[in-house]
Amino acid sequence: MAEYRDLSAEIRALGADLVALSVDPPATSAALRAELALPFSLLGDVRREVVARWGLLNAEEKGGIAYPAVFVLARGGVVRYRSLDRLRSRVSPEGVIAFLRAGLASTAPAEPARTTVWPALRDYLRVARNAARFGIRSPRPDNASQEATMIDEKVSATVRTAGPAADYALQVPAHVRHGLTLGLLLGVAGLLVSLLGRGHAPLLAIGLLTIGALAVAFLLVIALVVGRGLREKARDTILAAFPWRGDEAVLDVGCGNGFLLVGAARRLTTGKATGIDLWKADAGGQRAEAVLRNAGLEGVASRVALTNGDARRMPFPDGAFDLVMSSLMLHHVGSRSDREQVMAEMMRVTRPGGQVLLYDMLPFVRAAASQLRAHGFVEVKRLAGLALVVLTATRPR
Numbered sequence: 001m002a003e004y005r006d007l008s009a010e011i012r013a014l015g016a017d018l019v020a021l022s023v024d025p026p027a028t029s030a031a032l033r034a035e036l037a038l039p040f041s042l043l044g045d046v047r048r049e050v051v052a053r054w055g056l057l058n059a060e061e062k063g064g065i066a067y068p069a070v071f072v073l074a075r076g077g078v079v080r081y082r083s084l085d086r087l088r089s090r091v092s093p094e095g096v097i098a099f100l101r102a103g104l105a106s107t108a109p110a111e112p113a114r115t116t117v118w119p120a121l122r123d124y125l126r127v128a129r130n131a132a133r134f135g136i137r138s139p140r141p142d143n144a145s146q147e148a149t150m151i152d153e154k155v156s157a158t159v160r161t162a163g164p165a166a167d168y169a170l171q172v173p174a175h176v177r178h179g180l181t182l183g184l185l186l187g188v189a190g191l192l193v194s195l196l197g198r199g200h201a202p203l204l205a206i207g208l209l210t211i212g213a214l215a216v217a218f219l220l221v222i223a224l225v226v227g228r229g230l231r232e233k234a235r236d237t238i239l240a241a242f243p244w245r246g247d248e249a250v251l252d253v254g255c256g257n258g259f260l261l262v263g264a265a266r267r268l269t270t271g272k273a274t275g276i277d278l279w280k281a282d283a284g285g286q287r288a289e290a291v292l293r294n295a296g297l298e299g300v301a302s303r304v305a306l307t308n309g310d311a312r313r314m315p316f317p318d319g320a321f322d323l324v325m326s327s328l329m330l331h332h333v334g335s336r337s338d339r340e341q342v343m344a345e346m347m348r349v350t351r352p353g354g355q356v357l358l359y360d361m362l363p364f365v366r367a368a369a370s371q372l373r374a375h376g377f378v379e380v381k382r383l384a385g386l387a388l389v390v391l392t393a394t395r396p397r
């Protein structure tokens with residue numbers, strides 16, 4: 001948007017006007033507009049109605065975001081030019097200006113020429129400058145409570161209502177992101193001290209560099225494990241590892257916003273997927289209402305049940321579930337003995353012949369595997385590589 005801000009006078013001189021559209025809540029858009037000093041409106045499509053109608057909704061990301069795109073509209077809302085940005089290629093604003101110069105009546109290429117943008121040094125510098133000025137944001141969708149403002153009357157007239165997207169809170173938690181930034185800063189401080197310092201400075205530099213490097217390495221592993229990519233792979237691995245019939249009783253322990261739970265419910269026909277959680281405030285901001293909302297949006301609300309309870313003392317009878325699964329919950333439980341209690345409960349509620357599936361960081365999964373073996377569970381094995389640690393185990397009949 002900053003590029004379009006810098007070219008806005010030229011675009012207006014060509015007889016066009018500019019307006020931007022975002023799926024962020026109005027307050028976020030207003031703050032961004034002020035920060036970037038945008039000389040054009042930044043409208044809110046919080047319900048994702050315009051972006052869905054225009055084929056720009058990326059429902060997989062952060063609860064539903066828009067693919068970046070540029071449209072040129074003629075009078076009457078007729079689209080004369082359309083370009084979708086891709087990861088590695090995009091149409092430069094100059095391409096849009098060239099089209100405007102040729103006139104709206106000119107034939108716009110169906111897919112305008114793309115400029116490949118392997119980032120150049122100035123792009124890195126611009127990103128670093130913006131990160132320093134504005135911070136690194138990870139916007140959370142708030143699409144339930146805000147009204148959408150349409151791009152203009154003509155466009156809104158063509159918009160059909162599209163529901164908001166599910167939100168599974170898959171972003172890397174803020175404390176991990178902030179820790180990474182701090183680790184990097186310590187490393188940079190260590191480098192500066194080693195370059196500029198005198199006297200005892202080498203010791204200080206080595207200390208800072210070591211702390212920075214260890215912190216960054218540790219937090220990068222955590223960010224990888226709890227980040228969207230591995231979580232999605234873990235969910236797919238878990239759901240593919242179970243031989244579904246459709247009538248099973250399934251339990252998701254520490255179900256959070258229902259990422260795994262809803263995935264399981266989608267494989268059921270007559271069965272039920274139960275989620276248990278305490279919805280702790282310090283465990284990623286997950287909420288029971290979000291599970292119900294997500295299950296409703298994915299059309300599986302009737303196959304999902306929730307229990308607000310402690311996984312260390314679950315209120316279910318022995319052997320009540322065909323599949324007992326859990327993702328990224330063990331490391332949140334507390335001490336080693338708390339984790340052992342959770343595992344003991346998971347084993348207790350698994351029916352003979354039933355399956356346990358777990359995703360978490362390696363040390364927690366290793367300890368769980370030992371416990372499962374010690375209690376006679378069979379076929380205890382890891383299903384994926386080093387970073388993605390999914391464990392399966394079967395209770396003997």
Ligand SMILES: C[S@@+](CC[C@H](N)C(=O)[O-])C[C@H]1O[C@@H](n2cnc3c(N)ncnc32)[C@H](O)[C@@H]1O
Nearest residue numbers: 254255256259277278279280283310311327332
């Ligand atoms: C990082 S979230 C993972 C959520 C979900 N399983 C997922 O993969 O998206 C961990 C969840 O475990 C829950 N949790 C932590 N300790 C718990 C306990 N003792 N009993 C039940 N739930 C617990 C937290 O409230 C949180 O929702």
